[in-house]
Amino acid sequence: MVTKPYVSDHYTPVPDEITAFDLPVRGALPPELHGRYLRNGHNPKPGITPTHWFKGSGMLHGVELAGGRARWYRNRWVRTPALDGAPLMREDGSLDLTASVAGTHVIEHGGRLLALQEANLPFEVTPELETVGAFDFAGKLTSAMTAHPKEDPVTGALYFFSYSPVPPYLTYLVADAKGDLVRAEMVDGAGPSLMHDFAITETKVIWLDLPVVFDPAEQSGIPYRWHDDYPARIGVMDRDGHTDVTWIDVEASAVLHTTNAYDGPDGTVVLEGPRYDRAGWETSWKWWAGLPGCPDVPVTGATATRWVLDPVHRTASRTELDYLSTDFPTINPTVLGRPSAFSYHAAFPGAGLHEYALVKLDTSTGERIVSPSGPGRQPGEAVFVPAENARSEDDGYLLTIVSDLRADASELLVLHARDLSLTAAVTLPRRVPSGIHGSWIPDARLG
Ligand SMILES: [Fe+2]
Numbered sequence: 001m002v003t004k005p006y007v008s009d010h011y012t013p014v015p016d017e018i019t020a021f022d023l024p025v026r027g028a029l030p031p032e033l034h035g036r037y038l039r040n041g042h043n044p045k046p047g048i049t050p051t052h053w054f055k056g057s058g059m060l061h062g063v064e065l066a067g068g069r070a071r072w073y074r075n076r077w078v079r080t081p082a083l084d085g086a087p088l089m090r091e092d093g094s095l096d097l098t099a100s101v102a103g104t105h106v107i108e109h110g111g112r113l114l115a116l117q118e119a120n121l122p123f124e125v126t127p128e129l130e131t132v133g134a135f136d137f138a139g140k141l142t143s144a145m146t147a148h149p150k151e152d153p154v155t156g157a158l159y160f161f162s163y164s165p166v167p168p169y170l171t172y173l174v175a176d177a178k179g180d181l182v183r184a185e186m187v188d189g190a191g192p193s194l195m196h197d198f199a200i201t202e203t204k205v206i207w208l209d210l211p212v213v214f215d216p217a218e219q220s221g222i223p224y225r226w227h228d229d230y231p232a233r234i235g236v237m238d239r240d241g242h243t244d245v246t247w248i249d250v251e252a253s254a255v256l257h258t259t260n261a262y263d264g265p266d267g268t269v270v271l272e273g274p275r276y277d278r279a280g281w282e283t284s285w286k287w288w289a290g291l292p293g294c295p296d297v298p299v300t301g302a303t304a305t306r307w308v309l310d311p312v313h314r315t316a317s318r319t320e321l322d323y324l325s326t327d328f329p330t331i332n333p334t335v336l337g338r339p340s341a342f343s344y345h346a347a348f349p350g351a352g353l354h355e356y357a358l359v360k361l362d363t364s365t366g367e368r369i370v371s372p373s374g375p376g377r378q379p380g381e382a383v384f385v386p387a388e389n390a391r392s393e394d395d396g397y398l399l400t401i402v403s404d405l406r407a408d409a410s411e412l413l414v415l416h417a418r419d420l421s422l423t424a425a426v427t428l429p430r431r432v433p434s435g436i437h438g439s440w441i442p443d444a445r446l447g
Helices: 278-287
Strands: 019-022 023-028 035-042 060-068 069-077 105-111 112-114 124-125 132-133 158-163 170-175 181-186 206-207 212-214 224-226 235-238 245-249 260-263 268-278 300-311 315-320 326-330 342-347 357-362 367-372 378-379 385-388 396-404 409-416 422-427 438-442
Touching: 035 105, 035 112, 060 224, 105 438, 124 260, 206 260, 206 268, 235 300, 245 315, 268 326, 300 326, 385 438, 396 438
Parallel strands: none
Antiparallel strands: 019 069, 023 422, 035 060, 035 438, 060 069, 105 112, 112 124, 124 132, 158 170, 170 181, 206 235, 212 224, 235 245, 260 268, 268 300, 300 315, 326 342, 342 357, 357 367, 378 396, 385 396, 396 409, 409 422
């Protein structure tokens, strides 16, 4: 049997759950970091090889930092029905919203920790990563929830959505700062596209209705495929008003993740994110699904891109901001939806790089900093934590877990966001598989 790439090398699952205290630290952990770095990813149980990377059961890894010390590490599966083999579809063909692998992201909102995966309900977990159960906003959420909600940094409200392969294709959702679901409205005009992410500005919501669309013929278990005949459109909608969408035709693209979006001074809307063309998407998908001929290492055909959208004239212009192959973009969360200059990306081998790296882009100057990870080392998404009393957008830290195959080990790196220099590295008790998305949860947010 061919070993699937997403359960090999950096992605080899761990077989069990462990807890370790008082972890060794190289360098100096910033004493102002009081909280938890949590990261989600796919970690199927021993003996199970899912048909697609995204179908592996979710496992959370957490490190608690306080007072310059790394107090604990623990890893826990998210205990969903799917972990024990429950099918994602009921016998009548309908989707069971609790049958989630919950393996894409983990966030805090309203004091609650939620493990997310876009086809299902969120799963609440405790600050020690034990599963509480499916969370449906006190019965108000009756559809799936994206794994990429956006919290407004000023109001604390959470903006998110549900998408579906069958009508209604798109539902707009808003929870207030306390976590009460205050809005759930169908959005007209969207189609059955793979809408993994979206964006908000201070006044707008940006929808991505792009040509990777529902296709039941796709056999990998994730029934979506690129279709050239599907028109590529980006939608602009009032964030806090009615749900009429202005759809703007764009060049055929796939966008898994948005970096940021903001209102331009002239009525335009700026959107940034890694963009895939068809070839880049299909090569990436081959690895994600472990299809014959897939590359040995995960590649991404995406490059950092900016669209300037004009909702009045329904036009869009597109600029490639950098040619490196990157994804997993992050920003300082205090500028989400506001004009921003700095973004941080995981770079993949290819397009001039021979190994994995973290990259900082400065879109105000076009400059970039590349921090190669070293042979056999793969960093994940770099989560930005603002410094206390930060004086600039890039005054803060980046947190990421590195998988080191040569040493069969992992570290939690804490980098200065300004120049990507190392502040501290926490030695984790064993290698942590490369994963998906994570968050920094300050202790203050957990009461
Ligand atoms: Fe994602």
